[in-house]
Amino acid sequence: xxxxxxxxxxxxxxxxxxxxxxxxxxxxxxxxxxxxxxxxxxxxxxxxxxxxxxxxxxxxxxxxxxxxxxxxxxxxxxxxxxxxxxxxxxxxxxxxxxxxxxxxxxxxxxxxxxxxxxxxxxxxxxxxxxxxxxxxxxxxxxxxxxxxxxxxxxxxxxxxxxxxxxxxxxxxxxxxxxxxxxxxxxxxxxxxxxxxxxxxxxxxxxxxxxxxxxxxxxxxxxxxxxxxxxxxxxxxxxxxxxxxxxxxxxxxxxxxxxxxxxxxxxxxxxxxxxxxxxxxxxxxxxxxxxxxxxxxxxxxxxxxxxxxxxxxxxxxxxxxxxxxxxxxxxxxxxxxxxxxxxxxxxxxxxxxxxxxxxxxxxxxxxxxxxxxxxxxxxxxxxxxxx
Amino acid sequence: xxxxxxxxxxxxxxxxxxxxxxxxxxxxxxxxxxxxxxxxxxxxxxxxxxxxxxxxxxxxxxxxxxxxxxxxxxxxxxxxxxxxxxxxxxxxxxxxxxxxxxxxxxxxxxxxxxxxxxxxxxxxxxxxxxxxxxxxxxxxxxxxxxxxxxxxxxxxxxxxxxxxxxxxxxxxxxxxxxxxxxxxxxxxxxxxxxxxxxxxxxxxxxxxxxxxxxxxxxxxxxxxxxxxxxxxxxxxxxxxxxxxxxxxxxxxxxxxxxxxxxxxxxxxxxxxxxxxxxxxxxxxxxxxxxxxxxxxxxxxxxxxxxxxxxxxxxxxxxxxxxxxxxxxxxxxxxxxxxxxxxxxxxxxxxxxxxxxxxxxxxxxxxxxxxxxxxxxxxxxxxxxxxxxxxxxxxxxxxxxxxxxxxxxxxxxxxxxxxxxxxxxxxxxxxxxxxxxxx
Numbered sequence: 001x002x003x004x005x006x007x008x009x010x011x012x013x014x015x016x017x018x019x020x021x022x023x024x025x026x027x028x029x030x031x032x033x034x035x036x037x038x039x040x041x042x043x044x045x046x047x048x049x050x051x052x053x054x055x056x057x058x059x060x061x062x063x064x065x066x067x068x069x070x071x072x073x074x075x076x077x078x079x080x081x082x083x084x085x086x087x088x089x090x091x092x093x094x095x096x097x098x099x100x101x102x103x104x105x106x107x108x109x110x111x112x113x114x115x116x117x118x119x120x121x122x123x124x125x126x127x128x129x130x131x132x133x134x135x136x137x138x139x140x141x142x143x144x145x146x147x148x149x150x151x152x153x154x155x156x157x158x159x160x161x162x163x164x165x166x167x168x169x170x171x172x173x174x175x176x177x178x179x180x181x182x183x184x185x186x187x188x189x190x191x192x193x194x195x196x197x198x199x200x201x202x203x204x205x206x207x208x209x210x211x212x213x214x215x216x217x218x219x220x221x222x223x224x225x226x227x228x229x230x231x232x233x234x235x236x237x238x239x240x241x242x243x244x245x246x247x248x249x250x251x252x253x254x255x256x257x258x259x260x261x262x263x264x265x266x267x268x269x270x271x272x273x274x275x276x277x278x279x280x281x282x283x284x285x286x287x288x289x290x291x292x293x294x295x296x297x298x299x300x301x302x303x304x305x306x307x308x309x310x311x312x313x314x315x316x317x318x319x320x321x322x323x324x325x326x327x328x329x330x331x332x333x334x335x336x337x338x339x340x341x342x343x344x345x346x347x348x349x350x351x352x353x354x355x356x357x358x359x360x361x362x363x364x365x366x367x368x369x370x371x372x373x374x375x376x377x378x379x380x381x382x383x384x385x386x
Numbered sequence: 387x388x389x390x391x392x393x394x395x396x397x398x399x400x401x402x403x404x405x406x407x408x409x410x411x412x413x414x415x416x417x418x419x420x421x422x423x424x425x426x427x428x429x430x431x432x433x434x435x436x437x438x439x440x441x442x443x444x445x446x447x448x449x450x451x452x453x454x455x456x457x458x459x460x461x462x463x464x465x466x467x468x469x470x471x472x473x474x475x476x477x478x479x480x481x482x483x484x485x486x487x488x489x490x491x492x493x494x495x496x497x498x499x500x501x502x503x504x505x506x507x508x509x510x511x512x513x514x515x516x517x518x519x520x521x522x523x524x525x526x527x528x529x530x531x532x533x534x535x536x537x538x539x540x541x542x543x544x545x546x547x548x549x550x551x552x553x554x555x556x557x558x559x560x561x562x563x564x565x566x567x568x569x570x571x572x573x574x575x576x577x578x579x580x581x582x583x584x585x586x587x588x589x590x591x592x593x594x595x596x597x598x599x600x601x602x603x604x605x606x607x608x609x610x611x612x613x614x615x616x617x618x619x620x621x622x623x624x625x626x627x628x629x630x631x632x633x634x635x636x637x638x639x640x641x642x643x644x645x646x647x648x649x650x651x652x653x654x655x656x657x658x659x660x661x662x663x664x665x666x667x668x669x670x671x672x673x674x675x676x677x678x679x680x681x682x683x684x685x686x687x688x689x690x691x692x693x694x695x696x697x698x699x700x701x702x703x704x705x706x707x708x709x710x711x712x713x714x715x716x717x718x719x720x721x722x723x724x725x726x727x728x729x730x731x732x733x734x735x736x737x738x739x740x741x742x743x744x745x746x747x748x749x750x751x752x753x754x755x756x757x758x759x760x761x762x763x764x765x766x767x768x769x770x771x772x773x774x775x776x777x778x779x780x781x782x783x784x785x786x787x788x789x790x791x792x793x794x795x796x797x798x799x800x801x802x803x804x805x806x807x808x809x810x811x812x813x814x815x816x817x818x819x820x821x822x823x824x
Contacts, residue, residue, distance in 0.1 A: 029561050037642035051565075051721055140642045142718020144633055149465035211821045214788075215634055215717045221822070222787025228807050246807040247797030266797035267818060268810055273787075279794050279819060367565075368643050368720045375642075 026054055029367070033062045037140050037371050040381030044358075044374065051366040056359045060352075063385040071345035075311055076102045076177060079345065083332075084171035086347055087383040089132055092125035092162075093325035095175035100256060100321035101332040102177045105314040112300040114179030115257045120192075120295045121162070121174065122257070122323070123288040127199075128158040129326035130281045130288075133239075133378035137278055138210065140375030141219045147210060154202055157195050164188055178306030192296060199289055207282070220275035224361040224373030227272060234357045238328025238350050239280045240377055244272030250324040261298075262291045274376035281378075311340050318344075327351050327378055349383040414438065438530035442519045450665055454481040457665075457710055464714035484658075491654035496559055499651065503557035508652065508659040511550045514543045515663040518670050523598040525683050525694035536597035537585050540674065541578070544629065547667070548574035551638070554660075555648035566647025569721055570631070570638035576728040577625040577635075583736035584622040587615050588678055590743040593751075597674075601682035607757055608686070612679040613765045615743065617772040619679040621736045626671045627709060628724065631664065634716040635724055642718075668709060669702065676701035723785075731779040738775065742768065784824070791823030 026047045032038035041062035047055040067086060071079045083094040096118055103110060110118075132155060135148030159169040164185050166174040174181055210216055226236070228244040241248055249266040251259040267283035269276030314336040322331035328350030335344035354377050362370035414437050422430045455470065455478055462469025470477030495504055521536040523529040533539050548571055555567020588611055589595050592603035604610055612619040628635035631647075639647030649660045676682060680701045683694035719727065746764050749755050795817045800806040 027561060029565075036645060138717060142633060142636070142640060142642060143716065144461065144713050146461075146465050146714050149467060153466055209715075213717065215719055217788050217792075217822050218723050218785060219717055219720060221792065222785075228804055232803060244807070245811055246803060247801050247810055248803065248806075249797075249801065252797075252801045265818075266801065267794050268797050268807070270793050270795070270811065271787075271790075275792050276794075279792060279821070283794050283819060366720060366722070368637075368640070371643050 024049070031371070033059075037375065038381075039136065039375070039379055042379065042381045042384065044370070046362075046367065046370060048367060051368070053362050053365055053367060053370050056362050056370060058355060058358060060355075060381075060384050063381045065382075065386065067386045068345050068347065072341055072343065075340045076106075076314075076342065077310065077312075079342070080175065080177075081171065081173045083347075084173055085382060086349065086386055087325065087327070087330070087351070087380045088170055089380050090125050090129045090326045091170060091172045092121045092174060093129075093323055093330060095172065096122055096257070097321055097323040097325065097330045098332045099175045099177050100323065101319050101334045102312075102314075104319035104321055105317060105334050105336055106177065106308070106312050107314075108178045108306055108308055110179055110257075111303045111306055112258070113183075113302045114304045114306070116295050116299050117180050117184060117304060118175060118257045119259065119262070120292060121165075121172075121180075123291045123295070124158045124161060124192075126288045126326045127285050128155040130285050131155040131158075133326070134206075134278055134281050137274075137372075137375040137378070138216070140371050141216060147206065150202075150206065150209075154195075154199065157191075161188060161191055161195070164191070176305055176308070177312065178308035179304050181305070183304045189296065189299075192292070196289060196293055196296070199285075203282070203286060211279075217275065219368075219372055220273065220278060220376070222271070222273050223365060223369045224274045224376060225272050226357055226361055230360065231272065231357070234353070234360070236328070236354050236357055238324070238326070238354065239277050239284065240328065240354045240357070242267065243269035243276035243280045245270055250322055250329055254322065256321070256323060262294045264288075264291050274372050277376045277378075313338060313340055322348070325350060327380065327383070328354055347383075347386060349386065351377075351379040351381075351383040355379050355384060414441075435530065438520075439516075442530065443516065446516075446519065446666055446669075449669065450662055451481040451485070452478075453665055453669060453706075454484070460707070460710050461714050464711075488655045488658035493656055494651075494653045496651050498559040500557040500559070503553050504651075507550045507554035507557075508656040510553070511547065511660060511663045514546045514550075515666050515670075517543045518667075521597055522670065522673055523601055523677065523682060524698055526598070526602075528683075528695060529598060532596065532598050534594075534596045534599075537589055537595045537600075540597070541582055541585070545574070545578060547629075551648050554652070558648070558651040560651050562644040562646070562650045563648050565644045566638045566640075566650070569644075570648060572721070573628055573635070573637060573724060576725050577628040577732075580621045580728060580732035580736045581625040581629070583733065583740055584615075584618040584625065585678065587618045587736070587739050587743040590740060591615070591747050593747070597677060601677060601684055604681045605684040607761060609761055609765070610679065610681040614761070614768055615679075615739055616769055617735055617739050617775055619675070620772070620776075621732050622678070623675060623705075623708075625728075625732065626675065627712065628728075630668050630671055630709075632668065632709060633713045634719050636718055637721050637724060640718060669706065672705035672709060673698065673702040675705045680705070726783065730783045735775045735779060739768075739771075742771065781824075788822060789824045791820045793817040794819040 026049050028045060028047050030043060030045050032043040033041040038044060043059040043062065045057040045059060046053050065085070067082050071082055080095060080098060083098040084091040087094050131151035135151035138147040139145060162172050162174070163169045165188055166172050166182060226240075226244060228246050231241050231244045231246060237248065245268050247266050247268050250256075251264075252266055264287045267280050267287065269280050316336055316338045318333070318335045320331055320333045322329050324330075329348065330350055331348035333344070333346040333348070334342045337343040358374060358377060361373045365373070414434060417437065418430045418434045421433055458480070459469040459477070470480035473479040473483045495501060518540060520530040521533055521539050523532065551570045552567045555563040555570070558564075588600055591614070592600050594600060594603065600611075624635075631638050639649065644650070649657055652660060676698060682701070683698045685697045688697065750757060750760060795810055795813065797806070797810050800809045
């Protein structure tokens with residue numbers, strides 16, 4: 001078909017809409033792949049009737065880097081840096097999930113100190129990731145970056161701790177099969193103590209600024225609602241699921257790394273709307289600080305890395321390990337054929353599956369609501385496309 | 387106690403001399419009188435107009451460059467950052483560097499844009515932006531045109547901006563721009579109503595439509611209008627910040643939704659012009675809020691000692707800071723919420739105060755009440771009415787989802803699926819966190 005034909009067909013459609021209908025036709029607007037609020041190269045194609053969303057179509061794949069296939073050519077240890085880059089805002093959690101899967105495959109016991117350090121960094125990562133998620137969420141509600149920058153202050157301090165421990169801030173590559181790469185440096189624990197001492201005041205400040213803000217309530221309450229049944233049927237996880245009232249947290253339901261020894265609670269919302277997701281994240285940060293306090297107080301001594309051969313060759317078999325990443329259930333599925341590299345490397349990314357409910361949540365709302373809903377799901381495009 | 391009588395006599399003797407900088411009009415009058423000595427009258431009045439315009443443009447230009455820096459610095463402080471601090475001392479030259487960059491950038495136009503209408507808006511938007519300064523009284527005799535219908539002129543001129551914005555949005559042939567333009571038109575039409583009604587209160591009460599007259603009324607009665615009509619001041623402030631496209635009402639260029647709204651397709655200095663005019667309008671609106679509600683160039687006699695335009699500048703700065711503050715703090719309202727707030731809350735409330743102003747004016751003029759007693763009483767009554775109106779409309783116009791509180795509970799031992807969810811929800815003890823609700 002030539003361009004002229006295309007134009008003529010489009011004209012016919014327009015004329016038909018003008019003559020037969022009420023004189024209006026829906027507008028298709030592309031949000032992304034380059035758009036200030038799509039959090040990466042993600043494209044949301046919305047059909048609008050005025051400002052009301054009639055249809056939403058998610059187009060993904062702009063950040064596809066073929067990680068799962070690449071991982072089949074590298075040894076189990078060499079694959080750890082890939083996991084940093086899957087969810088670049090929660091690298092520690094990704095490291096951890098992958099290492100748990102590899103350890104299950106290799107049958108390795110992790111020393112207790114390594115487990116405590118893993119919990120410490122996974123929770124620090126949760127604080128950092130939720131700071132980013134809530135900050136950008138308020139930005140999507142239209143704030144002029146102020147809450148984001150305040151929350152970034154906490155995130156910076158967490159990243160500083162990552163840097164002093166493993167030398168990297170974002171793509172940490174810190175966990176190893178059988179433990180962690182380095183022991184804690186001397187200056188980490190005092191820094192962490194200071195961080196734990198300062199955080200309650202910071203959180204109180206955010207709550208004072210945001211919790212009773214009428215505009216934020218108007219923008220986020222009753223927006224992007226999803227029912228608990230629908231959330232479970234869509235296989236949602238993480239804060240998006242817990243905001244609907246379903247108390248599902250893998251740290252409680254299927255403990256790993258000794259989470260059963262720590263005392264913490266699982267916050268759940270009621271309405272399943274954007275504001276509940278925001279509140280659940282705020283509450284989870286507090287619970288993470290509780291866990292961190294206990295980790296620091298009960299840090300065991302001993303080795304931080306088990307004796308693992310550099311080029312481990314697991315027996316043929318398969319393993320699946322899952323952790324509660326800041327975004328939800330993060331799983332790694334590994335299949336070994338007895339060789340030095342995994343035969344199959346699969347990641348269950350929480351962002352991708354949580355995103356699948358976006359269409360359900362945004363149809364019927366306005367364009368602005370769709371943006372707020374997208375922000376409240378807290379996607380990381382690196383994890384969606386891998 | 388310092389004896390000020392000597393100083394007062396010195397200042398009194400300079401009154402009206404060209405070097406009396408309390409009133410820059412003297413300087414202009416000196417020049418025009420000199421021209422009138424040898425030239426025709428029309429030449430003198432043309433030169434007077436040109437001098438006034440040049441004076442205003444010469445002041446606005448540099449002020450805008452400083453204002454960009456001030457706004458960025460203040461916002462940065464709100465956000466725990468330093469703000470611009472690289473170019474020049476304390477980053478003061480950053481706006482100049484930005485302007486140079488914008489001028490040097492390529493001017494792109496979309497291929498399918500309506501070229502002429504696409505080209506015009508950045509130029510046209512300057513016209514109301516500059517005209518509006520003409521009626522601003524910087525002092526008792528310091529305004530380029532002291533019109534007796536100054537309020538009408540102000541509203542008429544500020545209303546034309548929206549046409550230019552719509553031209554920009556329509557001609558860009560871009561969906562984001564069109565959405566921004568449509569939103570701007572809808573919002574502008576809506577918010578002009580409470581804006582007019584808020585000013586109508588003052589016009590009715592002071593009995594003049596001259597802007598300088600309103601200031602002089604405040605001077606005469608020794609009271610500023612924000613004390614007499616606080617709700618009009620609040621409504622005017624909010625409506626003006628909506629017309630200016632600033633958060634919480636920046637829907638026509640909402641970054642997170644429609645990229646940059648009506649000026650999405652403008653690049654280089656064309657964008658720069660939009661930006662500059664927007665900033666200039668923010669400044670002039672702050673000045674008008676200061677003039678109408680804070681007494682303008684008058685400050686309980688201090689204007690005899692300090693140049694009146696400096697007093698106005700300080701008050702303008704205070705209002706401007708308030709605008710920056712709201713921008714740095716609040717999220718943005720949705721389009722329908724913004725319209726709803728205007729028509730359901732602002733319009734009835736300002737209308738109520740027009741009626742109140744009518745009644746009080748009648749009592750003052752026809753019944754001849756003593757203003758020294760009546761005005762404070764009226765101020766107290768109006769402040770009480772304002773608080774009542776705010777509480778009433780906050781209750782009435784609250785959307786349904788906001789009436790229930792948002793609660794966060796702790797799951798405790800219940801971990802699992804739907805059944806656990808029901809168990810957690812049915813628990814009667816206090817939730818961990820409860821916010822909002824009626």
